[in-house]
Amino acid sequence: MTGDFVSNPSFANETSNVYFEHSSGVRVDTNAVLIEAIRREYPQLHLTVTPTYACDLLQFAAAGKAAAAPIDKENDRLYVRHFLAPARRLDGGNGRIVDDVKFGKFLIDWDGKEYVVYIAEGRDGVMSYPQVRNQYILSSSVQATEKLLLEAGRFTGSLEGVVLVYDQGYWQKNHELWESIQSAEWKNVILDEDMKSALIKDVDNFFDGRETYQKLKVPWKRGVIYYGPPGNGKTISIKALMHTLYKRKDPVPTLYVKSLAGYGGPEFSLSTIFKEARRYAPCYLIFEDLDSIITDSTRSYFLNEVDGVRSNDGIFMVGSTNHLDRLDPGISKRPSRFDRKYYFPNPNHEQRVKYAQFWQGKLKENKDIEFPDKLCEAVSSITDGFSFAYMQEAFVASLLALALSDKEEGHHDADLDKLPLWQQLKKQVKILREELHHDPEEAMAALKI
Numbered sequence: 001m002t003g004d005f006v007s008n009p010s011f012a013n014e015t016s017n018v019y020f021e022h023s024s025g026v027r028v029d030t031n032a033v034l035i036e037a038i039r040r041e042y043p044q045l046h047l048t049v050t051p052t053y054a055c056d057l058l059q060f061a062a063a064g065k066a067a068a069a070p071i072d073k074e075n076d077r078l079y080v081r082h083f084l085a086p087a088r089r090l091d092g093g094n095g096r097i098v099d100d101v102k103f104g105k106f107l108i109d110w111d112g113k114e115y116v117v118y119i120a121e122g123r124d125g126v127m128s129y130p131q132v133r134n135q136y137i138l139s140s141s142v143q144a145t146e147k148l149l150l151e152a153g154r155f156t157g158s159l160e161g162v163v164l165v166y167d168q169g170y171w172q173k174n175h176e177l178w179e180s181i182q183s184a185e186w187k188n189v190i191l192d193e194d195m196k197s198a199l200i201k202d203v204d205n206f207f208d209g210r211e212t213y214q215k216l217k218v219p220w221k222r223g224v225i226y227y228g229p230p231g232n233g234k235t236i237s238i239k240a241l242m243h244t245l246y247k248r249k250d251p252v253p254t255l256y257v258k259s260l261a262g263y264g265g266p267e268f269s270l271s272t273i274f275k276e277a278r279r280y281a282p283c284y285l286i287f288e289d290l291d292s293i294i295t296d297s298t299r300s301y302f303l304n305e306v307d308g309v310r311s312n313d314g315i316f317m318v319g320s321t322n323h324l325d326r327l328d329p330g331i332s333k334r335p336s337r338f339d340r341k342y343y344f345p346n347p348n349h350e351q352r353v354k355y356a357q358f359w360q361g362k363l364k365e366n367k368d369i370e371f372p373d374k375l376c377e378a379v380s381s382i383t384d385g386f387s388f389a390y391m392q393e394a395f396v397a398s399l400l401a402l403a404l405s406d407k408e409e410g411h412h413d414a415d416l417d418k419l420p421l422w423q424q425l426k427k428q429v430k431i432l433r434e435e436l437h438h439d440p441e442e443a444m445a446a447l448k449i
Helices: 014-023 030-041 057-062 142-157 175-181 193-208 210-215 234-246 265-280 299-307 349-362 374-382 388-404 420-438 440-446
Strands: 046-051 067-070 078-084 096-110 113-122 132-139 163-167 170-174 221-227 254-257 283-287 315-321 340-343
Touching (some): 014 096, 046 142, 057 096, 132 142, 163 175, 163 265, 170 175, 175 234, 193 221, 234 254, 234 283, 254 265, 265 283
Parallel strands (some): 163 254, 221 315, 283 315
Antiparallel strands (some): 046 132, 067 096, 078 096, 113 132
């Protein structure tokens, strides 16, 4: 550490002493107490205070953007150590240990300059919420500190490699969801080709068309609804569009809304959602199962956010629903809110053949499963009225039944009725059709994809 950061000997460890003394008694304003102590300890340096939620310096350093090291003694810090289990037990791994810094002192080295940074959590008053975690940054140059904050702030706000998900009243960066959409490619989405092309062009034309909207003097915003029976490609189409948008030269981030439930109530959630969407615009804002998210009690507030006085420029909003009839006409029929609706019906004969061919391709390397070309037409002929989800269940159940049976595959290309996979598929389709006829809505919901 350079000589610029030598503390006043009369107040050595003053800040940590004050923090622990203050935290052991009645708390009034942690921020004010720490600022006073830090200024006594480092009177010659400039002090900047900033919260971690918008500009996390330790996260910035952990990503390799800067160097950070603790410079306090163990008795002068307060860490809580956590064990983080693997995100998915199936993927293996032993988990890891991380430290949650409640109070600590660090030296940060960035762009050839050093900064002393205190990090302190304070919960003032009688309530434990909200959590306040501030960073107290000391340097000899105001300009250098501002430059660091700009870089770290841009990093903290970046959505590279994540999908921003709103759930339980909070925005959360979800890397696992982002990874799952990397395999969602349009070549694997079986839809009417004209409709597929329209879905892609609708999104591309919007994000490429800012100047066009400006020339026409119309707001640069758009909303569409995907509707139809469950299991027919609404979700996979949304994922494919997310993947397409992330691959653009200037990537478009996705904001995904799971629920409005949260500590502040649904109106607060809607306000938070649109505030974040405006911040990240241009962006792709998703309300999946729109009919269950926007209810009678939240409809008016939602409509005010969509076409009220606030600008929603750059926001492409998509809502999906299995029940268009449950949506308020003010949402589903007024163009200024959702401009267009796309219907996702059950697949026709040709699409069912393509779906069977999709499974044929997946099983191509499996020498234990015989899957001749003519089986694709046969499967399509017995699955009329099925959704893609029902067809998927027929294939999965049939393959599992074959895997658990002792029957050996032979070569029966000339006689389809002797083919074990075809025999199992007919059995499973019969079972699924009985379920579908018994309670179609419940059965389709259970197999939603």
